[in-house]
Amino acid sequence: MSSRETILARVRSALADIPFAETPDAVPVPRDYARTRTGPDLIELLRDRLVDYRATVHLDTPVAELARARGRLMVPPGTPDEWLSGVDVVRDDPPLSPAELDRLDGVLTGCAVAIAETGTIVLDGGEAQGRRALTLVPDHHLCVVRRDQVVRTVPEALERLDPTRPLTWISGPSATSDIELNRVEGVHGPRTLEVAII
Amino acid sequence: MSSTFVGMPPFPKAASRAVGDAQLRHNLRKATHTIRDKRAAVVAEQPDWAALRAAGAAVKTRVLRHLDGYLEQLEAAVERAGGHVHWAADAAEANRIVIDLVRATGETEVVKVKSMATQEIDLNEALAEAGITAYETDLAELIVQLGDDRPSHILVPAIHRNRAEIREIFRVAMAAWGRPAPDDLTDDPRALAEAARLHLRERFLTAKVGISGANFAVAETGTLVVLESEGNGRMCLTLPETLISVVGIEKLVPTWRDLEVFMQLLPRSSTGERMNPYTSMWTGAAEGQDFHLVLLDNGRTKVLADGVGRQALRCIRCSACLNVCPVYERTGGHAYGSVYPGPIGAILTPQLRGLGSELDASLPYASTLCGACYDVCPVAINIPEVLLHLRAKVGASGAHKVEKLTMRAARRVLSSPALLAASQRTAGRFRRLTPRRLPGPLAAWTDTRDVPAPPPQSFREWWASREEQK
Numbered sequence: 097m098s099s100r101e102t103i104l105a106r107v108r109s110a111l112a113d114i115p116f117a118e119t120p121d122a123v124p125v126p127r128d129y130a131r132t133r134t135g136p137d138l139i140e141l142l143r144d145r146l147v148d149y150r151a152t153v154h155l156d157t158p159v160a161e162l163a164r165a166r167g168r169l170m171v172p173p174g175t176p177d178e179w180l181s182g183v184d185v186v187r188d189d190p191p192l193s194p195a196e197l198d199r200l201d202g203v204l205t206g207c208a209v210a211i212a213e214t215g216t217i218v219l220d221g222g223e224a225q226g227r228r229a230l231t232l233v234p235d236h237h238l239c240v241v242r243r244d245q246v247v248r249t250v251p252e253a254l255e256r257l258d259p260t261r262p263l264t265w266i267s268g269p270s271a272t273s274d275i276e277l278n279r280v281e282g283v284h285g286p287r288t289l290e291v292a293i294i
Numbered sequence: 295m296s297s298t299f300v301g302m303p304p305f306p307k308a309a310s311r312a313v314g315d316a317q318l319r320h321n322l323r324k325a326t327h328t329i330r331d332k333r334a335a336v337v338a339e340q341p342d343w344a345a346l347r348a349a350g351a352a353v354k355t356r357v358l359r360h361l362d363g364y365l366e367q368l369e370a371a372v373e374r375a376g377g378h379v380h381w382a383a384d385a386a387e388a389n390r391i392v393i394d395l396v397r398a399t400g401e402t403e404v405v406k407v408k409s410m411a412t413q414e415i416d417l418n419e420a421l422a423e424a425g426i427t428a429y430e431t432d433l434a435e436l437i438v439q440l441g442d443d444r445p446s447h448i449l450v451p452a453i454h455r456n457r458a459e460i461r462e463i464f465r466v467a468m469a470a471w472g473r474p475a476p477d478d479l480t481d482d483p484r485a486l487a488e489a490a491r492l493h494l495r496e497r498f499l500t501a502k503v504g505i506s507g508a509n510f511a512v513a514e515t516g517t518l519v520v521l522e523s524e525g526n527g528r529m530c531l532t533l534p535e536t537l538i539s540v541v542g543i544e545k546l547v548p549t550w551r552d553l554e555v556f557m558q559l560l561p562r563s564s565t566g567e568r569m570n571p572y573t574s575m576w577t578g579a580a581e582g583q584d585f586h587l588v589l590l591d592n593g594r595t596k597v598l599a600d601g602v603g604r605q606a607l608r609c610i611r612c613s614a615c616l617n618v619c620p621v622y623e624r625t626g627g628h629a630y631g632s633v634y635p636g637p638i639g640a641i642l643t644p645q646l647r648g649l650g651s652e653l654d655a656s657l658p659y660a661s662t663l664c665g666a667c668y669d670v671c672p673v674a675i676n677i678p679e680v681l682l683h684l685r686a687k688v689g690a691s692g693a694h695k696v697e698k699l700t701m702r703a704a705r706r707v708l709s710s711p712a713l714l715a716a717s718q719r720t721a722g723r724f725r726r727l728t729p730r731r732l733p734g735p736l737a738a739w740t741d742t743r744d745v746p747a748p749p750p751q752s753f754r755e756w757w758a759s760r761e762e763q764k
């Protein structure tokens with residue numbers, strides 16, 4: 097018997113007490129939690145939460161202006177030209193090695209969804225986001241969030257996301273609390289997260 | 295589980311040693327209280343917490359009651375998305391599978407992101423024997439690995455080390471593993487984190503094989519989910535050409551939508567944050583990676599077979615129960631003798647490994663039954679109920695002197711009046727859960743066979759009467 101068969105047989109015999117006719121759907125899952133909420137202004141909330149994580153937040157500053165201040169930036173496919181005027185741009189074509197990405201000043205991306213309540217930005221590798229390494233290795237991440245991409249709650253975000261795409265949820269710069277519980281920002285991911293809400 | 299920590303004494307002895315270590319006790323106290331206050335604050339701001347908790351418990355119950363079907367569904371979904379699925383009945387088989395997969399790449403080094411499943415099976419040791427070096431990449435795990443040590447907390451495994459010790463460990467041991475610590479390294483947490491960043495950077499950028507666990511696996515879509523803080527998880531999951539994830543069969547959730555519950559429950563319960571800094575979700579061979587999922591049993595089906603104990607498999611490893619446990623606060627994680635410390639360890643380890651050894655049989659007694667763990671648990675595992683159930687089993691087996699286990703666990707651990715006051719809400723509260731097993735007054739403490747349930751009086755009263763008898 098293969099281990100697959102062994103494990104499945106063990107599971108079935110362990111569950112001998114479950115009525116044979118019971119279907120998974122027959123096990124009730126109460127979903128009385130909130131899908132959305134009313135509350136403070138969505139954009140204000142997102143900004144507060146991001147600042148709480150020690151991200152830098154700009155409201156309605158032209159993206160190109162912010163980008164020009166950051167040196168040589170990786171720019172993924174699908175980035176709008178208006179974000180790039182006068183910016184020192186590096187393209188991932190042909191794909192850069194991790195070591196090459198490490199030598200860049202930063203990366204400029206869009207996002208798929210942002211969650212106001214938790215201060216979370218989700219990337220899905222689509223338009224203006226690129227493969228996952230692009231937003232991981234460079235030390236500075238300038239991320240553009242359009243107002244129509246902001247939702248309030250986690251359930252609302254999941255509704256908009258496609259599980260078949262590789263997703264990265266980002267809530268502030270990387271951090272550790274492993275040394276006597278002192279929070280230190282910036283371990284392995286980008287040490288600075290700069291968010292432009294437009 | 296493959297092994298107990300080498301030479302591990304039973305809980306009472308190990309606990310007594312830990313209780314005597316003032317530094318450890320200080321660190322633990324600070325850590326558990328800090329995290330638990332943060333947790334309380336972010337849970338309080340979530341108005342639908344109780345409903346989320348009920349949903350989380352129910353989703354996991356659904357998975358467990360129909361686990362066979364969900365496992366097959368997950369396998370099909372992962373394979374459809376270009377991933378490979380392997381099944382490991384025990385630790386030895388899981389290690390063999392991983393070793394073979396690493397060997398097939400021709401590599402002799404792998405980077406690892408913290409995973410309790412791989413720790414449970416002693417994967418690093420197995421890889422080392424096979425000539426493969428596994429580099430731990432979480433800051434805390436790095437501290438533990440460089441210090442040739444064992445983790446003591448699910449979430450902050452190096453909670454037993456202070457900054458001066460960490461600096462010493464880095465200075466002495468980093469060079470042997472790769473880039474040495476800078477000469478002028480101070481014990482400022484920023485400097486220590488920076489040293490770790492530099493030490494690991496080159497390794498991440500050149501790694502060909504990554505090994506991880508997963509917090510969740512979605513049966514419907516084949517999506518795996520890893521929550522983390524530092525970014526080492528993203529490094530290990532994203533940069534290597536080959537990714538191997540070792541995942542316990544209890545980690546499943548049925549649907550994509552179910553993540554909306556757990557992505558709220560886990561970060562708040564665990565680190566006390568609204569959201570953890572990074573979460574990665576991927577399905578199959580993401581971005582052309584060679585992806586292998588190793589599904590691990592290793593005793594989980596034994597836990598599943600126990601109608602009462604089964605609920606322990608709902609655990610999402612948030613560690614909230616550790617941080618509120620008066621016993622854990624005194625003893626630290628090492629005393630529990632397995633990778634799963636604290637209240638969850640006290641019910642999970644004896645079920646995974648069986649009640650054969652004195653250590654494992656003593657774990658269900660490593661509790662005052664105060665019920666704080668049940669209250670904070672985001673998936674509502676009734677830990678006191680399972681503890682009592684396991685005590686009954688220990689008693690019924692007749693293999694151990696229950697009175698001895700109980701007395702020693704209690705005497706060594708609960709040596710402070712403050713602690714006893716804290717454990718006022720005690721056994722009596724849970725008596726009605728196991729009425730048939732209840733002893734008459736004080737009978738539990740004299741009869742070693744039938745009545746391993748708690749006494750009907752409060753723990754404090756019982757304690758006072760013990761003191762008088764001395």
Ligand code: SF4
Pocket residue numbers: 563608609610611612613614615616638667670671672673674675
């Ligand atoms: S038993 Fe509950 S509280 Fe404890 S680690 Fe598991 S999920 Fe968290």
